[in-house]
Amino acid sequence: MRLETGSDGEIVRAVLAGDRDRFAILVERYRDRYARYAARMLGSADEAEDAVQDAFVRAYDQLGQCKEPDKFVGWFFLILRNRCFAERRRNRTSAPIEAAEAVAAADRTDGGAESADRRRALQLALLELTPDQREVFVLKHVEGLSYGEIAERLSTSVPSLKMRMHRAYDRLREQLREQR
Amino acid sequence: MSEREFHPLVKQLLDGDVTLADLPAELRAEGEEALLILGAVDRRPVQLGDFTARVMAQVVERPRRTFWRRVLEPREIRVSVRPWLLVPALAAAAALVLWLGRSGPAASSSPALVTVRFVLSAPDAHAVSVAGTFNQWNANATPLVRTGDGLWTATLTLPAGEHQYAFVVDGARWVPDPAAPAVDDGFGRRNSVLTL
Numbered sequence: 573m574r575l576e577t578g579s580d581g582e583i584v585r586a587v588l589a590g591d592r593d594r595f596a597i598l599v600e601r602y603r604d605r606y607a608r609y610a611a612r613m614l615g616s617a618d619e620a621e622d623a624v625q626d627a628f629v630r631a632y633d634q635l636g637q638c639k640e641p642d643k644f645v646g647w648f649f650l651i652l653r654n655r656c657f658a659e660r661r662r663n664r665t666s667a668p669i670e671a672a673e674a675v676a677a678a679d680r681t682d683g684g685a686e687s688a689d690r691r692r693a694l695q696l697a698l699l700e701l702t703p704d705q706r707e708v709f710v711l712k713h714v715e716g717l718s719y720g721e722i723a724e725r726l727s728t729s730v731p732s733l734k735m736r737m738h739r740a741y742d743r744l745r746e747q748l749r750e751q752r
Numbered sequence: 753m754s755e756r757e758f759h760p761l762v763k764q765l766l767d768g769d770v771t772l773a774d775l776p777a778e779l780r781a782e783g784e785e786a787l788l789i790l791g792a793v794d795r796r797p798v799q800l801g802d803f804t805a806r807v808m809a810q811v812v813e814r815p816r817r818t819f820w821r822r823v824l825e826p827r828e829i830r831v832s833v834r835p836w837l838l839v840p841a842l843a844a845a846a847a848l849v850l851w852l853g854r855s856g857p858a859a860s861s862s863p864a865l866v867t868v869r870f871v872l873s874a875p876d877a878h879a880v881s882v883a884g885t886f887n888q889w890n891a892n893a894t895p896l897v898r899t900g901d902g903l904w905t906a907t908l909t910l911p912a913g914e915h916q917y918a919f920v921v922d923g924a925r926w927v928p929d930p931a932a933p934a935v936d937d938g939f940g941r942r943n944s945v946l947t948l
Contacts, residue, residue: 702902
């Protein structure tokens with residue numbers, strides 16, 4: 573891997589001009605952040621990895637359609653988001669069980685049983701939200717974005733996001749109580 | 753208020769707008785219950801290993817798109833819509849136009865046909881259709897079918913060439929694609945452009 577810097581826009585333009593290897597810089601730059609987003613959206617680290625990989629390959633294929641190279645990451649996020657929504661639609665019946673098992677397996681080597689149980693319960697409850705509710709929860713409370721930043725990324729308004737999030741809080745409370 | 757719903761002040765606590773100490777005494781227990789949710793959020797990174805190398809291996813195998821690859825291979829065009837243009841309850845929306853493939857060889861005397869799938873994510877919509885130059889802008893001619901998780905889809909076979917279209921949500925709201933190429937329709941509205 574070449575240690576190289578440059579703005580997203582510069583890299584996108586270089587890749588489009590034929591310097592294919594520089595696409596790896598964008599992958600390195602954003603892979604971890606978006607793998608976590610995908611993992612929380614899909615409830616499975618394996619599915620998340622596949623989704624992020626597909627999204628990067630698709631972004632490469634369609635790079636010419638990235639109208640604002642300096643905003644590559646926002647454009648990439650929307651490709652990944654569509655991929656995650658479609659994946660959840662295909663797998664929604666089996667994913668919660670896989671998710672719980674994946675979380676439980678990861679926790680065996682990381683942290684106490686009580687916190688592992690709470691994480692597992694929340695992950696299951698998150699998967700019972702609508703994708704839109706789950707997404708705003710993940711972006712705010714996992715990724716740490718503000719409502720303003722989420723609104724910009726999803727091209728929506730802060731009040732509508734808050735409404736969605738507040739419904740998510742109520743639904744999570746309901747789900748977590750049912751799990752007890 | 754239902755027992756199942758958090759008090760609005762508790763929701764503000766979860767949003768980070770107020771602290772537990774700001775809540776009246778009778779809401780403290782509910783606030784503590786709510787904060788347990790945030791305490792259980794899993795922010796651990798996902799381990800990806802040699803992920804970048806695997807992506808680049810796939811990229812290397814894919815030649816830059818030539819004319820014939822563009823014509824013969826499926827491709828996906830992402831379309832997104834701004835929900836605040838829609839009814840307030842309409843949540844985040846996004847649409848895909850998926851080029852599924854050409855039917856039959858291109859003939860010199862007649863345009864080839866391309867199968868296109870329109871997908872719109874509009875979870876709070878009650879009805880969605882697509883209207884465009886291919887159906888004489890008839891908002892009732894091509895309804896999308898709800899497939900789950902708020903997604904709406906319709907598959908059409910269209911002649912190769914340029915088409916203009918917009919989604920029609922709940923029979924009244926015309927939604928163009930702000931991200932895709934668009935043209936002014938001459939009546940103050942923007943239409944999306946799909947080139948097949």
